[in-house]
Amino acid sequence: MTVHIDTLTERSAAAVVVVFPHAGGSPRFFAPWSSSLPETFELAGVTYPGRDALLDAPSAPDIPALAADCAAELAPLARSRPVLLFGHSMGGHVAFETARRLEGIGCPVAGLVVSGADAPSRGTIERWHLASDVELADHIGELDPKIRAVLAEPALARMFLPTIRADYHLVETYRADPWATVSCPTVVVSGDSDPEITPDGIARWIEHAPGGCRFRFTRGGHFSLATDPSEIYRCLDEVLGTRVG
Template identity: 40%
Template sequence: MTDSSFPEDLWLRNFHPTPGAPVRLACFPHAGGSASFYFPMAHALSPDADVLAVQYPGRQDRRSEPVVTDITVLADHVADRLAAGADGRPLALFGHSMGSLVAFEVADRLQAAGTPVSALIVSGRRAPHLHRPDDIRNRSDDGVVAELRELSGTDAGLLGDEEIIRMILPAVRGDYQAVETYLRATPARLTCPVLALVGDSDPRVAIDDVRGWADHTTAGFDLRILPGGHFYLVPERAAVEEAVRERLGTLPVAG
């Protein structure tokens, strides 16, 4: 189901349209992820929030489209669509892993255009200006699958299915290229508060690096550490949803 504010839009999904909700929340998937990852969150947050989920090219119903391998290009597209569909309600952004970077760049663009977001919630990602060289995008198919297994972001059974592996690897590899070639030399200062979430045993994200998100806001920073690895937000879904609901509840509602 698609929100009427975004007719025939390939980039945004609204699984549980809630036009009466006081706020909107746009959710950005991880590398290799799709909009459907946020179906449970959209259901859980209704009717408190009208949840939109971003669908990147190269997966699910956009599988025939080329994968976008540049974070800033993804952000340009999504920012344009969110701005076009603005309806006066406060807008918050939530991103996990790669999605945190895309959400951050979208927030930066909307702020520059004079329509700043009300809150940014990032998950499982170090601060944008902290670059750590990596080359997962250049690994063999087996090497990429090994990375996915380590992060536990994809069902282990699916990773044993050769047909499914062939289907998802182009998107995964393209997304890793986008992440690994992303550079933000200096912090961009947002005027909205930032909430950062991270698993306490994430093999890819150091908690001190997550604290670096504080450098990207003039409006307050909070850090919450939850049990689990990179995809802690799957087993800790209820805790994540409660943290998001709590943050959204602090946003000023348009009169």
């Protein structure tokens, strides 16, 4: 099992933002950021098994194993330049576990920004990975109408749903220990109409980032960052300034 780190910008900058996609997602989701991300940053993305160039690779057994592979790939980069990890939804938990592993081997992490994700130790009682294809597609379509249109095509549904289901299995069987922490500056971003998060789940992030956890609340649903990533950019600037500015 392996992951890829893909470059999404063609410039050299002082720091690198590494994006960790949501369930079923790939770095291509964040490609539009390459034209609007402040020039302070380069942009790179993690490709998980089961999609894009890794379409035939088997899914990770769990999120900690996936994060271990991500940390191994990112360690050389983290030793050479400031690296900020941004994770959305499932990617928030993968980014958190990756930051833990990088810090555990002495690789500094300049900052962690997560959006659309409850605290790692909260867990979930949902079991969408056991739902029928129709139920799973409907659930995903409620979060993002663009995905609904894709999954309405039978051939595309057959292609994408197995990967989405495997990712949901990772999310829905994951729960970190309450004492699992990172030391890097951390910002948690939450949309005010995001059905995938809870007030308690957001508040408990502070337990996992005792060195400094801040919260930002925005208007919008689960994928509002796709149309307006400006708040994410402000958070990246904030944590970069805290660490190396």
